[in-house]
Amino acid sequence: MNQEEMLELLDELICAHGPIGDEREVEAVILREFEGTGAKVWQDGMSNITAQVPGDGPKVLIAAHKDELGMIVTHMAQDGVLKVAPLGGPWPWKYGEGPLDIIATDGMIVPGVLSYGATHTRSGPVGEYRKGTRTPAWEDVTVFTGMSRDELRAVGVRIGSRAVVARSRKSLLRLANNHVGGFAFDNRVGVLIVIDALRQLVKDPPGADIYISAPTAEETGYLGAIRVAQLLQPEIVIAIDTSPLTPDTPTEFDTRPVIWVGEPGNSRPDCDTLIRLADELGIGSQEVVYPFAGSDAGGIQRIGLAARTMGFGPAYINSHGYEVTKAESLGNVTSLLLAYLRQL
């Protein structure tokens, strides 16, 4: 894909809802794209979607998770005001007040508004925020719907329904100098990259026995990727995931793929290979040791489900919020992934 095609598909991927456990919308896009390549594609009972590019070489699982951060309805008051709990690591101060989409049983959207209440007070949580002593927390937040509890139930909203930032806030933002912004780049950007790679792998299979997977529930403990690895028993696992710029790492905001050399257990020789290949491709790379980030690769390594694991992805800012990356970094990650697979 050229860059414009990638950005158009990224826009579609980030606008398709997929809060952990209700990923129907994004699954439809991934299935369409995976099947469009001509590869053999299946969805397992846990909802993980996998495509195979067969070969005689080592069995390789490439994972880019399809779940995004979201909320789950925990309380429904009689007047239809909802309380929610986080799924994964979203924070209400990252979202701010504004429209949410609540996903009903039949997949339809019921609009709500994330609400803190009036600032014209010194009482309650808002009073504490105004004194600066409390961080807005999910227990401080209500979701206004304008409907009664009975009306909500009638349209298929109940305790356990998932909620996510409204689609109206999720369209891809184009910024100056080829920057793009949006929610859920983590990890729709990874999904985009593996779609891009799959198209090219199907046309020219490299020899390894390749499984490209979009697993669920990465944000709640890598559960989907672990299940896929249990079923496939791969030798090598590669996570393609967004790579945050944090104050406790020397990561820089540029177009070089970020290689997760410090995730416990990631294969040092393979990381070295990635670094060498990135230099040979002329795109360069950044090595990073994250004290507070994890990927499907590390999750799988920790339970002994692969001999060798590694992870890399594009650098981005504002992780778990309104994320911004450099458009050029997306194609660079695809190129590095393809170069790695072709040298196996």
Next chain:
Amino acid sequence: MTFDREAMLALLDEMLASHGPIGDEREIDAVVLREFNASGAHTWQDGMGNIVAHVPGKGPRVMVAAHKDELGMIVSHMQDDGSLRVKALGGAFPWKYGEGPLDVIADDGGIVRAVLSFGSCHTMSGPIGEFRRGERTPTWDDVTLFTGQSADELLEHGVHIGSRVVMARERKRLRRLPGGHIVGFGLDDRMGLVGLVFLLRQVMQESLAADLYLAVTTSEETGYLGAKRVAQVLRPEIVFALDTGPVTPDTPTTLDARPVIWYDEESPNSLPDCNTLLRLANELGFGAQPVVYEYAGSDAGGVRRTGLADRTVALGFPRINSHGCEIANAEALVNATRLLLAYLRQL
């Protein structure tokens, strides 16, 4: 129907999308001037930016104020890499906005996009670490604006320290929720502006006794400065503020279609006039909510504190989430405007 709800909401949507952070109100000025001039009323804009329409009469001189400034930010620092820091103008809070697109208004009125950024959550260091541990509230000092441009590029586009910043236009458009609810950033006080425009259209067809000045004021959110200036120039007897009325935990207000009568705020408003409003609201059949605000103020209370009017009174539309993504009942906009008209007619 004198005040058509859908027509009012169509104008409200346009006004919500028109930027007007305190001190750079060009976009909203254009809409207000177009509407005031179209009414046929004698309309002018004073040197401070306040817009006034005059409907002459022989009775008491009445100034009705609704403010056109909205909450926003002002650029305070510009780094070489083009990231910006901002201070609040009025009572804007970053946790109300959240991360996401903002519009920086350049000198020529053009928009430069920026992203309100707290930084990555994948850390326990710095401010994010404090937020993750729940130790303190995010402030504007914790926020940077990512622009993707260098400082030189920004300067070339007419963005510099002092430029105004506001929520991105696409987040400000009017939304509808069931039950006749309307949602948007800046209902405070775009709802008041809509009420004033529709009131003006109506009173131009009547012969009210009052010598009526409809004032669309600036800088309400930074101390009622525009309304004070208009009152200094006009010397009204009565000042009436049409503003939103926040639903707060320390008042008995509820989110419904009944207008809120501000009995007390910055300073107590005129008791006889508030009582008149309450009586008229009951006569009109929709009723009203009397309220005493400890932590909210309007142009009326602000003017009263400067001794610039004999009598002041304030009327509002109840809305939740004040100074954020505000929600009101659309019918309250119609009702408050009808109540204001009834008040003016009995003067």
